[in-house]
Amino acid sequence: MASVTLNKARTIIRKTLAKAREMELKPLSVVVLDAGGHVIAFEKEDGASPGRFPIAHGKAYGAVMLGLPGSAQMARAESQAYFMAAVNGVFGGQVIPVPGGVLLKDKRGAVIGAVGATGDTSDNDAAAAMAGIELAGYTGEA
Amino acid sequence: MASVTLNKARTIIRKTLAKAREMELKPLSVVVLDAGGHVIAFEKEDGASPGRFPIAHGKAYGAVMLGLPGSAQMARAESQAYFMAAVNGVFGGQVIPVPGGVLLKDKRGAVIGAVGATGDTSDNDAAAAMAGIELAGYTGEA
Amino acid sequence: MASVTLNKARTIIRKTLAKAREMELKPLSVVVLDAGGHVIAFEKEDGASPGRFPIAHGKAYGAVMLGLPGSAQMARAESQAYFMAAVNGVFGGQVIPVPGGVLLKDKRGAVIGAVGATGDTSDNDAAAAMAGIELAGYTGEA
């Protein structure tokens, strides 16, 4: 399994933020986690509200821990809210189950981490993260 | 970015409470937080129930952390209850997503803190806080 | 049992801060709790570090909950650290067992609340709070 280097994480974040500027989104915050759900790198754009690290982290953390991107977590929350609430119980309340949590995969399709983006609508957050992941040479599942 | 001094926080609280008396509301409690979500000042009127600090704080804290006033948080909770529940997970259960959490802005529109009011209906809480903020020379977003 | 009104709490805080300025202390933060350990009022002077509410609160909260001022809690912590750690377990980690937590008593000696002060040395914090309490017409036990 390939692992995400700091250099690659920087590239993902820079490309995600560049895409956000191109899309004229609100100030974005982006985190990259490794395959164990641990933080490699994070950046918050000027003007974002203070609490953006925990939200970006929660989107990416849930994706890695469950092996499910934000859209799939949201679908489960819509149909079984108590299930995602229980998931949050076992993960210490650290999961944010909405789009913007994107699985990061290598060329063989193995999950090697996740990206969490927050600041605009959940769908725009996810679109920017997907662009950043692809521009960095990885495959994303949003 | 301007910061809220203790003198300004006192003025906001006094004017909010004066407005509450003019509106003949139930006893009100009012907190002022800075741009990082930290408490500058708080007052609870005689006759208010004991647990008013955490509620006032939760309204203002959520507003600062998310950059969203109480009304916007409530709308999100109405449409996606599991999202606001998850947000509360990452913020340690410290967010009360209803009106009465009002963003405090300087003349350029930058968020420099938040006011949290509680004791009457959520809408009345918000109206008193808005009046206090404006009488202190700031702009509020409720 | 007399109870502490908001007006009285304001007086205690103002007198404590005035004493702190007279003593040329670092910026102080002062909380007043009622006999049930609930917040009536709080103020943080400009220039104090952000985390002062939880510390001021922890000093006063421990005093009310245990019926012991900060100095007595500190003596217990010095002789039985595991006891104060266990106390913090049952009170959710909300107790700061050092001087600056001062019991507030009425003329008959009944505990009607507590004052918590923080920002300078623990002993100076306690001295300023004692002065504020006495200037407001109450008796303190530091």
Added chain:
Amino acid sequence: MASVTLNKARTIIRKTLAKAREMELKPLSVVVLDAGGHVIAFEKEDGASPGRFPIAHGKAYGAVMLGLPGSAQMARAESQAYFMAAVNGVFGGQVIPVPGGVLLKDKRGAVIGAVGATGDTSDNDAAAAMAGIELAGYTGEA
């Protein structure tokens, strides 16, 4: 009070990591927090152990919340272990009281944030962070 932009935070991190390579330290992890204790940016060098974000964060968070650098927190922990344990209670267990938590100050001496570094000895972590802060044009207090 100046605030730390993302560009400045990036510079601090890059310069701290460059200094760490020059000093031949183990892989370092570095976080930059703003004046409210919120994360602006974080990077973890390849080869660092997974749990480095919470440690870097804990060093910087304690510095901002208390207005005390890691060395002063450590001195307090050495003389009054129960006090720093209690402080951790009120801050949710988020404080790591050792060197490597460095206050970030502007030209007037106002605290505008903190840097947390971890990975080598606490003293080497602090030395690298101090170099990064100074190369970025700020003043540090370690």
